[in-house]
Amino acid sequence: MTETLRVLVIGSGAREHALIWKLAQSNLQPELYVAPGNPGMEKLATRVPLSEEDVAGIVRFAQEKSIRLVVIGPEAPLALGLADELEAAGILAFGPKKAAARLEWSKAYAKEMMQRAHVPTAASATFSDLQSALDYLDKAGKAMVVKADGLAKGKGVIVAESLAETRAAVEQIMKSEAGARVVLEERMTGREVSLMYFVDEHFVQPMLPARDHKRIGEGDTGPNTGGMGVFAPVPSFTPTDVEEVTRRIVQPILSELKKDGIVYCGVLYVGLMVTANGPKVVEFNARFGDPETEAILPLLETDLLEVCLATARHRLSDVQVSWRSEAAVTVILAAEGYPGTPRKGDTIVLPPIEDWPKQTVIFQAGTDLSSTGELVSAGGRVLAVTATGADAQTAAERAYALANAVEMKGKYLRRDLLHDLDA
Incomplete structure (x- = not known):
């Protein structure tokens, strides 16, 4: 008899439900667990009553259950170093270590790395003092994008429509825990595209481009949300565009991380604005996007578990990733x-x-x-x-x-x- 392949997914949202749903289709017939999960996953996986932020509890459970692979869905456990602790315990982790995940949990760091790597993005400035930020705004005299430096559970970005609204956003964000530092960005115009990559130490593999709609209202109006819906692929975003993003954005940022001794492993999410001057980075995320994942995984032909295992072992190039033409x-x-x-x-x-x-x-x-x-x-x-x-x-x-x-x-x-x- 072959040993049962046990896989633990971390998270409780629709993204994790989609991951469980796709992993359950694997030819490797894994035994699936999810912490903490939700009711929709119960027919596919065993729910574990652990918080996604309980790093010690997750590692302990993985050891007790002989979990072979842990797939980390949300950003919070990545920022807490879950992948680091799993590796130290000899357990494969699909998700970047804390230092690599900093591309998401610190907007200021991401901007710094993009400048170092000459990655196209909006001009920006970072502040840790409220008055300095307000003085900068008054000198700029225009509306800007305001971003909390730290993780803010999807509520750390405000696209202001006026100078007054920008000032109010800076004051609001800098009073929050995630906003001890704030990034002020020039507003970019164009169409947004989400492009995710499977990444290991040696290889990157793009997924299909998707378009998420973050505004609550029809016609892209009203406040930003975590995402109200998505379609994939994006017809206007061609394979040539994907190649350009790989060459001008993804490979340079990964190379810059390596200069600091940081190896990225997992999913790199590149939020893009397609401007008149080509694609520019809006943000990096260190994990599968939500709701992009729910649209993209149903189009994946390749066994997701094989891709995750190969990525975690830094053998991604051994797997041919293919997609349905739908x-x-x-x-x-x-x-x-x-x-x-x-x-x-x-x-x-x-x-x-x-x-x-x-x-x-x-x-x-x-x-x-x-x-x-x-x-x-x-x-x-x-x-x-x-x-x-x-x-x-x-x-x-x-x-x-x-x-x-x-x-x-x-x-x-x-x-x-x-x-x-x-x-």
């Missing part, structure tokens, strides 16, 4: 009040699975079970409804049909996710 659309169903104070505890009724349109799947995010066993809302973004199809329009029709059939009081979704499909 399109995917993910529609986020959010709770009433999101992105401010979302209402929780609303009953969710999913249609019978036999009534779902073909090639659709629902990934759960902010969900929980009530005392009577009913599925209820427990967060801002509640469900990620994904569909694939021969083209984006077909995928969108399927995704919206299923999203419409979900019953949840006050549910909110954007219905215009393809408005910029050809932009």
